[in-house]
Amino acid sequence: MSRWEPNARGRLERAALELYSERGFEQTTVTEIAKRAGLTERTFFRHYADKREVLFAGSATLEELLVGALEGAPGSATPIAAVARALDAAAAAFEERRPHSQQRQKVISANAELRERELIKLASLSAALSAALRRRGVADPTASLAAEAGITVFKIGFERWIDESNQQSMSQIMRESFEQLKAVTAGN
Amino acid sequence: MSRWEPNARGRLERAALELYSERGFEQTTVTEIAKRAGLTERTFFRHYADKREVLFAGSATLEELLVGALEGAPGSATPIAAVARALDAAAAAFEERRPHSQQRQKVISANAELRERELIKLASLSAALSAALRRRGVADPTASLAAEAGITVFKIGFERWIDESNQQSMSQIMRESFEQLKAVTAGN
Numbered sequence: 001m002s003r004w005e006p007n008a009r010g011r012l013e014r015a016a017l018e019l020y021s022e023r024g025f026e027q028t029t030v031t032e033i034a035k036r037a038g039l040t041e042r043t044f045f046r047h048y049a050d051k052r053e054v055l056f057a058g059s060a061t062l063e064e065l066l067v068g069a070l071e072g073a074p075g076s077a078t079p080i081a082a083v084a085r086a087l088d089a090a091a092a093a094f095e096e097r098r099p100h101s102q103q104r105q106k107v108i109s110a111n112a113e114l115r116e117r118e119l120i121k122l123a124s125l126s127a128a129l130s131a132a133l134r135r136r137g138v139a140d141p142t143a144s145l146a147a148e149a150g151i152t153v154f155k156i157g158f159e160r161w162i163d164e165s166n167q168q169s170m171s172q173i174m175r176e177s178f179e180q181l182k183a184v185t186a187g188n
Numbered sequence: 189m190s191r192w193e194p195n196a197r198g199r200l201e202r203a204a205l206e207l208y209s210e211r212g213f214e215q216t217t218v219t220e221i222a223k224r225a226g227l228t229e230r231t232f233f234r235h236y237a238d239k240r241e242v243l244f245a246g247s248a249t250l251e252e253l254l255v256g257a258l259e260g261a262p263g264s265a266t267p268i269a270a271v272a273r274a275l276d277a278a279a280a281a282f283e284e285r286r287p288h289s290q291q292r293q294k295v296i297s298a299n300a301e302l303r304e305r306e307l308i309k310l311a312s313l314s315a316a317l318s319a320a321l322r323r324r325g326v327a328d329p330t331a332s333l334a335a336e337a338g339i340t341v342f343k344i345g346f347e348r349w350i351d352e353s354n355q356q357s358m359s360q361i362m363r364e365s366f367e368q369l370k371a372v373t374a375g376n
Contacts, residue, residue: 078375119307141344141365145372148340156329156336177329182373184333185366187266 009047009057011037016054017100020107025051025114055104055114059121063128065089070132079138083129083150084178090154091171094161098170102162126151153177197235197245199225204242205288208295213239213302243292243302247309251316253277258320267326271317271338272366278342279359282349286358290350314339341365 005011015037019028030051034044048054069089073082094101108114130147134140157177161170168176193199203224207216218239222232236242257277261270282289296302318335322328345365349358356364 080372080375116304116308119311120304123307141348141368142372144344145340145365145369148344149337149369149373152333152336152340156332160329177333178373180329181333181337182375184268184330185337185370185373187268187370 005039005043008037008039008043012039012044012047013054013057016051017103017107020055021103025107025111052114052117055107056117056121059124062090062093063125065093066125067128067132070129071136075136079133079142079146080149080178082133082136083146084175086129087150087154087157087174087178088171091169091174094158094170098162101158102164105159105162122151122155125154149181153181193227193231196225196227196231200227200232200235201242201245204239205291205295208243209291213295213299240302240305243295244305244309247312250278250281251313253281254313255316255320258317259324263324267321267330267334268337268366270321270324271334272363274317275338275342275345275362275366276359279357279362282346282358286350289346290352293347293350310339310343313342337369341369 012033016028016033019032019036028051030041030044033051033054034041037044048057066086066089070082070086073085077085108118126144126147129150130140130143133143133146138146153174157170157174160166160177161168161173166173200221204216204221207220207224216239218229218232221239221242222229225232236245254274254277258270258274261273265273296306314332314335317338318328318331321331321334326334341362345358345362348354348365349356349361354361
């Protein structure tokens with residue numbers, strides 16, 4: 001009896017984020033998330049393994065997006081230019097979802113376990129980018145350094161982008177952050 | 189009845205590393221570690237909270253070393269030069285312990301939970317460096333970018349240094365890796 005629920009996944013995600021923001025991640029149960037979304041627990045578990053996974057279900061899509069964009073970079077692109085292209089694609093996808101990203105980040109920042117899970121996500125994105133660079137013939141340590149530099153820019157740029165006082169687009173911020181990293185490593 | 193055991197901490201650490209290498213981290217118990225070290229379980233728990241902590245007990249010392257060296261950099265040093273100085277100090281401390289570092293890294297690489305714990309350690313070192321830079325008056329995002337760049341160099345340089353085929357000192361490798369990161373971010 002697996003009834004199809006229109007946009008169950010999105011409804012569960014919104015309900016979960018609302019509840020995590022209102023009462024905290026630890027204090028929220030799957031039962032409450034399903035209820036708020038007007039769905040059953042059984043439907044919840046058809047879409048997510050647990051309540052933490054709701055916050056990280058987008059990681060695979062983000063990885064595909066980054067790797068796909070990097071792979072699409074012209075053969076003549078330097079490693080860092082290929083990585084910058086990947087970040088541009090991610091920025092374009094995030095741009096519309098700033099309120100969602102802000103809400104998600106607040107939930108993550110408030111919980112040590114979620115902050116750790118987020119670090120692991122970033123490390124795995126870095127590994128995916130460096131593997132994609134190696135497939136383009138970039139040797140190590142250049143591949144790893146370019147990937148790590150990209151993830152540093154993504155992480156720090158992302159924090160600036162979701163800041164309430166920020167008026168810039170994510171893609172502008174990512175570009176600026178790349179320039180700043182370049183200036184910093186050059187010793188300025 | 190808290191009898192003092194000469195160098196109990198070091199003996200427990202060596203016994204633990206041996207056992208983790210021989211039979212794997214999961215398969216080793218605290219009872220076995222204490223027995224191999226010729227000490228009691230009670231002595232183990234006077235020194236370490238659990239068997240994972242044996243592998244990460246050096247983190248606080250490493251953080252103090254990095255932050256202390258950064259704080260000792262001349263006021264005129266650029267942020268990245270101050271971070272490089274911190275890494276130089278760490279390299280000098282690690283130099284003598286290459287076999288130990290190699291053995292520890294193998295244990296960590298073989299276990300997902302330990303790899304995650306190691307990522308968290310590196311993130312917390314980066315946070316400590318960027319806080320130390322801010323105390324020197326370096327603004328963000330420069331402070332965070334310089335700290336993250338330093339930790340990237342440390343992580344990737346460390347992996348190269350413990351590689352069996354490597355003949356260079358850690359401090360040479362760290363300097364080279366800084367130069368490579370500079371070249372990569374400059375778009376070479």
